[in-house]
Amino acid sequence: MQRVLFLTGVALSVLSLGRSGSLPAAPPQVAVVAEEEVYRVTPADNGAGPMWASGSTCLVRLGDRVFASGLETLTDVQPLNNCRWLLFERGEGGWVQVQADPAGRTREPCPLAVFPDGPLFMSVNPTLVSEPNVRAGPSRPEILQFDPARPHEPYHTILPKWDGEPPFSEHSYRSFAADGQQRELILFQNVGYTHAEWSFRDAQGKWSAQGRLIWPFGAEYEKPQPIRVCYPTVALKDRQVHFCGVSDIVEPNSAWREYKRQLTGQEWDYGFRRLFYVWSKDIATGKFEPWLEIASREKTCGWIRPLDLWVDPHGNVHILWVERAIDTRLREKFFPGEKQSHALNYVVIRDGAVVLRKTLFVAVEGQPGMLCSFARFWITPTDRLFVFCHAQEVGLNAASPGENQLFEILPDGQPGPSVRVPLQKPLSSFYTATPRAGASPSWTLDVLGPTEGEPMVLRYACLRLTP
Numbered sequence: 336m337q338r339v340l341f342l343t344g345v346a347l348s349v350l351s352l353g354r355s356g357s358l359p360a361a362p363p364q365v366a367v368v369a370e371e372e373v374y375r376v377t378p379a380d381n382g383a384g385p386m387w388a389s390g391s392t393c394l395v396r397l398g399d400r401v402f403a404s405g406l407e408t409l410t411d412v413q414p415l416n417n418c419r420w421l422l423f424e425r426g427e428g429g430w431v432q433v434q435a436d437p438a439g440r441t442r443e444p445c446p447l448a449v450f451p452d453g454p455l456f457m458s459v460n461p462t463l464v465s466e467p468n469v470r471a472g473p474s475r476p477e478i479l480q481f482d483p484a485r486p487h488e489p490y491h492t493i494l495p496k497w498d499g500e501p502p503f504s505e506h507s508y509r510s511f512a513a514d515g516q517q518r519e520l521i522l523f524q525n526v527g528y529t530h531a532e533w534s535f536r537d538a539q540g541k542w543s544a545q546g547r548l549i550w551p552f553g554a555e556y557e558k559p560q561p562i563r564v565c566y567p568t569v570a571l572k573d574r575q576v577h578f579c580g581v582s583d584i585v586e587p588n589s590a591w592r593e594y595k596r597q598l599t600g601q602e603w604d605y606g607f608r609r610l611f612y613v614w615s616k617d618i619a620t621g622k623f624e625p626w627l628e629i630a631s632r633e634k635t636c637g638w639i640r641p642l643d644l645w646v647d648p649h650g651n652v653h654i655l656w657v658e659r660a661i662d663t664r665l666r667e668k669f670f671p672g673e674k675q676s677h678a679l680n681y682v683v684i685r686d687g688a689v690v691l692r693k694t695l696f697v698a699v700e701g702q703p704g705m706l707c708s709f710a711r712f713w714i715t716p717t718d719r720l721f722v723f724c725h726a727q728e729v730g731l732n733a734a735s736p737g738e739n740q741l742f743e744i745l746p747d748g749q750p751g752p753s754v755r756v757p758l759q760k761p762l763s764s765f766y767t768a769t770p771r772a773g774a775s776p777s778w779t780l781d782v783l784g785p786t787e788g789e790p791m792v793l794r795y796a797c798l799r800l801t802p
Contacts, residue, residue, distance in 0.1 A: 362754035381414035391446035496542035515773030
């Protein structure tokens with residue numbers, strides 16, 4: 336595993352990043368084209384939820400057609416596999432359910448991917464356990480292929496090819512990505528705490544490469560162990576694969592673990608504190624480069640969440656994440672005097688090395704600032720890079736209501752001026768119709784997610800940017 340040191344605020348020239356264009360003098364001009372409810376879901380109490388697959392997406396666009404996948408909780412079935420997938424299409428009168436799993440049961444949401452002229456793909460992970468009261472067991476990853484022009488018609492089931500017979504379960508933590516232009520797919524699915532299995536489908540429709548992505552190793556922990564990497568954002572482009580996720584392991588610090596147990600009464604607690612990136616120059620070879628640790632909040636028991644990833648036409652990898660400095664429950668006992676902070680951070684990676692790092696928004700305890708809780712990239716046909724986010728202004732004694740904002744990341748990596756997106760019900764977290772799922776860059780942004788007050792109501796927004 337590689338480690339990297341870098342200076343905060345390193346700035347590169349427009350030429351060095353390969354992006355052109357003059358700096359805008361005003362905030363972006365964005366219009367809300369549509370805002371509507373898609374579906375509601377009853378809590379399944381199985382540890383997942385409708386946004387569990389947020390590293391991938393459950394929303395795609397093909398030309399004028401927009402599709403979303405959803406979950407329905409099966410009330411007569413015990414967790415964990417107590418949900419089934421749904422497929423929705425947006426028509427002239429709003430959203431219509433066009434398909435539902437006729438027989439299978441699952442735990443997690445089912446990500447979507449597309450090629451620009453079709454077909455439409457859905458990653459599913461049905462349990463192989465037939466008894467509805469059995470809590471857990473083996474599963475079988477599948478890809479469902481739909482005709483977007485006739486989404487009501489029967490779908491075709493595709494079985495990915497794996498290296499051997501991996502012991503998949505309902506805890507898939509899977510990632511599904513597409514190279515729309517090359518018409519290729521890749522699927523990652525975790526197996527335990529040691530690695531992810533992956534399978535690559537080429538333009539000829541063959542699962543022509545498979546293998547294992549072995550997790551980085553935490554030799555520095557009290558008990559050295561693999562560092563499971565979860566909730567990744569994954570991109571496939573010209574057979575390069577880029578993978579960025581967060582550590583997800585049982586609390587490795589024994590003193591912190593015991594103190595948390597006293598606070599919560601739980602025997603376990605997971606830490607999400609280290610952000611890792613890995614890439615393959617050509618996935619057909621099955622080889623990945625060494626792991627790169629991009630960020631860490633290990634010293635003060637903080638928290639990190641990966642948000643998005645974009646590979647630009649020049650091969651630069653743009654990565655977006657949020658991080659929190661400390662776990663305030665532990666502050667008085669273990670690191671008194673440390674200040675809490677919340678930051679939206681951004682890096683650019685080229686050839687496996689960080690070449691630029693920026694903090695886009697930050698809110699430091701005791702100071703006024705902007706607290707951003709969630710964000711996604713918006714890429715235009717001219718390769719301009721925008722960020723759509725949920726944020727709020729925080730002061731010494733109060734915070735403003737959360738709202739959605741939009742700003743551009745300028746060619747030198749600086750954030751441009753932001754504008755409020757006037758949604759009637761701001762979205763607190765969201766999927767987008769992303770190029771990582773095969774969608775084409777667009778002046779239109781499609782967004783799917785819940786509001787702060789209604790986490791089980793999934794809403795859709797369509798935004799349009801003035802070029």
